[in-house]
Amino acid sequence: MENFYLVLVVVLFALAISDLIVGVSNDAVNFLNSAIGSKAAPKWVIFLMASLGILVGATFSNGMMEVARKGIFHPDQFYFAEIMVIFLAVMITDIILLDMFNTFGMPTSTTVSIVFELLGAAVAVSIVKIKTAGGSVVAELYHYINSEKALAIISGILLSVFVAFTVGAIVMYFTRLLFSFEYGKNLKYFGSSFGGLAITAITYFMLIKGIKGSSFASYALESGETIQEWAKHNTLTVLLISFAAWTVIIQLLRWIFKIDILKVIVLVGTFALAMAFAGNDLVNFIGVPVAGFKSFQAWVASGVSPEAFSMEKLAGKSSTPIYMLLLSGLIMVVTLIFSKKAQAVTKTEINLSRQSEGMERFGSSMIARLMVRSSLNFNKSLSRSMPTTLRESVSRRFTPISLGPVNHPETPAFDKIRASVNLVTASILIAIATSLKLPLSTTYVTFMVAMGTSLSDRAWDRESAVYRISGVFAVIGGWFLTAIIAFTVSGVVALLISVGGKFLIFVFVAIAILMVVRTQFLFKKRNAKANEEEEEAFEEKDGAEKVMQKCKKHCVNAIISTNKVFSVGIESFLQENRTDLKESIALKDALNSKSKKIKSKIFDTLSKIEDHVDTGHFYVQVVDYQREIAHSLNFLIQPLFEHLDNHHKPFSEAQASELSELVNKLDEFYNQCLHVVKENKFDGIDELVAKRDAIIEYLKKTEKNQIKRIKSKNVNTRNSVLFFNINSETKNLLMHSINLIKAHRDFVTYTVENGK
Incomplete structure (x- = not known):
């Protein structure tokens, strides 16, 4: 004992x-x-x-x-x-x-x-x-x-x-x-x-x-x-x-x-x-x-x-x-x-007691x-x-x-x-x-x-007291x-x-x-996540090349995350896989949180990058479009999860087929977006715009098909609202993605010119 x-x-x-x-x-x-x-x-x-x-x-x-x-x-x-x-x-x-x-x-x-x-x-x-x-x-x-x-x-x-x-x-x-x-x-x-x-x-x-x-x-x-x-x-x-x-x-x-x-x-x-x-x-x-x-x-x-x-x-x-x-x-x-x-x-x-x-x-x-x-x-x-x-x-x-x-x-x-x-x-x-x-x-x-x-x-003070x-x-x-x-x-x-x-x-x-x-x-x-964010943050000692690299990294991460959230979200919804859909929501929340943090630091960032009005203006646009993409993903994925979580009827085979094809088209679109941004191939933006327009035309076609299904009473109200929401937010996603790449192009162009 x-x-x-x-x-x-x-x-x-x-x-x-x-x-x-x-x-x-x-x-x-x-x-x-x-x-x-x-x-x-x-x-x-x-x-x-x-x-x-x-x-x-x-x-x-x-x-x-x-x-x-x-x-x-x-x-x-x-x-x-x-x-x-x-x-x-x-x-x-x-x-x-x-x-x-x-x-x-x-x-x-x-x-x-x-x-x-x-x-x-x-x-x-x-x-x-x-x-x-x-x-x-x-x-x-x-x-x-x-x-x-x-x-x-x-x-x-x-x-x-x-x-x-x-x-x-x-x-x-x-x-x-x-x-x-x-x-x-x-x-x-x-x-x-x-x-x-x-x-x-x-x-x-x-x-x-x-x-x-x-x-x-x-x-x-x-x-x-x-x-x-x-x-x-x-x-x-x-x-x-x-x-x-x-x-x-x-x-x-x-x-x-x-x-x-x-x-x-x-x-x-x-x-x-x-x-x-x-x-x-x-x-x-x-x-x-x-x-x-x-x-x-x-x-x-x-x-x-x-x-x-x-x-x-x-x-x-x-x-x-x-x-x-x-x-x-x-x-x-x-x-x-x-x-x-x-x-x-x-x-x-x-942080709670700092003067600034x-x-x-x-x-x-x-x-x-x-x-x-x-x-x-x-x-x-x-x-x-x-x-x-x-x-x-x-x-x-x-x-x-x-x-x-x-x-x-x-x-x-x-x-x-x-x-x-x-x-x-x-x-x-x-x-x-x-x-x-x-x-x-x-x-x-x-x-x-x-x-x-x-x-x-x-x-x-009044800016920080609350x-x-x-x-x-x-x-x-x-x-x-x-x-x-x-x-x-x-x-x-x-x-x-x-x-x-x-x-x-x-x-x-x-x-x-x-x-x-x-x-x-x-x-x-x-x-590790905090260290990664610090590495991506702009610093006063950063030269023009470093500034462009960090901005490019932000855009590349946004494009990769957007494509992954969209594809995993739609596919897991169609397969009624609640676990994978929750993973898509977690990815969406992470992207939303990151874009929010980047925007909250905009004042600090603008004070550190090269003192040129146009350069700062285009950086603000890059940040804004990242936030808009995050918002569109939120409005797209969240209703899908709620539909599945409440055990509502799944989409019909015709709807599933249309959405699967849409996933493939967006995957191809975002892969090309990635190539344009990574390689600075901004002359390929016109081709991207053409692809975007083609996808929007495809969305118009699926909307007409949905209207036909409504007329023939093959779908109910909840199904229709959700389907139209997917189409609407996908259009917004495409528009903001193109705008993001254009803003990044202009940021890089003016940064190079200002750095000479």
Whole structure:
């Protein structure tokens, strides 16, 4: 039996390593987004500062480990065998949940997930325990669950959302009022003091407040005081010395080496926030396995049956070996540097907080539109009540300046003033919570601080506000979903293991592995698609030849996709093959989505291609005709699927024969279109036009045949409407395809002439 539970402890630590990897991939956004978004330093410097912060912060986690052991449930009410079921259910659920969010690039809270997983698993095991004893769940559940502490943790997490957003918005407003967007002049006078104050605040909360409960807080000094006691008694001295020292150091660096003050603040802030992250969130990844290991040690020493050994020892004080904390920190550092999923999550937050306009990831929603409308009306009322001079003066402080070309990879998403406020504010809030041993969500805090500073910085203007607010609500909605999924899945897993037997543990571990592997393939597929789109996008460095190649690729892809969608759609409809018709719909949706993205980037593209009016005009036409082709395919294929999906009567043999011949004619037409575009044989367009006209004549003939069938009452109304729709949309498809090729010809012609 001892060997079996030893295996379970090993499984717990194996799951912990996986959890560290998927957890850091999610939480890296918390301390990287400000430095990366502001381009404060090369990435290797940012990663170095973050890595050092993680390693130092890992040693601050010891006090937080108590949350996993006794923060959610009363351990003395459970036996060793039951505790192991709870811990395994938590770790399995956590890996699946976090990996799913990482795959879709959505930041979620590792703290919320671990709290609700512990709660769900503990409730499930408690219910089984109570029912087995013949008791009442309603009357006895409170004996097992630490409801007071759990509610305090949950309310603290939810409150942190409001507090972080509000504090971030207020601090950013007054900071921008002091420095404005053209902060160079004011930075000469206030920069050193601002930097000294910022780093002093970090020093205070990270070294004075954060030291409480750390692994070295109880070390005794020569005076007999512990480090924690010394820090408490000398707080004011440390603050004054820190402020004076940092102010002088920053000013000297500026005078002697011309160092950018804000860059120093951002890098120190990145270190501090990474440190706070490791101090607060390491418990989310290794707290449960460490508690499981401690439980195993206590059980082995007792010699009692696992079903009879009470886990009351978990309610006492405990410490985690420093080597475990540092090893966990090293795993987090390696993941931070190499994880592509971490980069995907970071992009989501930077996209929502960037200063410039561009492609918005999220659509608009009714609540976002309502909030923007209400805010605009309130702002108008407030402006009317303010003196004109004051209003204009404040407005000038918040007038943004260009940070570089829009959507250029080297253009910062926001300036270093905002990055500094993000980091310092979030660090302070997280450090306060860590010192109070409240496991608030670092993701919630950093995300909401970033959103609050974006609001104050007027990054959410009338062009982007509804989309950014919708994005924020989408992320927050994901947070609530995290809690629901974590509680439910962890509870179900714990319940099934408790009822079905211990062998189900290994079944669920296998399921977790399979799901992680599956999401990894899904992520790679999404990543490859995004890379392909980036390669096809126009860049400023592209010469005339490169521009023509990319435009040609767009047209070639549109022609190939159109032919495939049309042929697969019609043939599968005639064969009543629902699976293939669904494939045609998926191809149609992909073409529609791609053409929509290309059109949404038209402003950015036109600003990058050669500055010639006719060249830009013909490119716009190329994009427009691609969209029209996508629309025609949608109006053609969707009714076919609905007809088949509703099990209506198939077309007659005569109709099927006509449509099959039409497929052959269009296949021949699009093959020739492909030849014209690929080889730039634009003198063959006249022949293409002739083929198009011949197909249209054929369509007229099939329409007449359909009218004859109607007259002889061989077809019904639904059949006729669908048949005429196919003919109509096919004509539109042919017209737009020819126009696309002509527009591409003109684009190439004028690009060549302009490039000479």
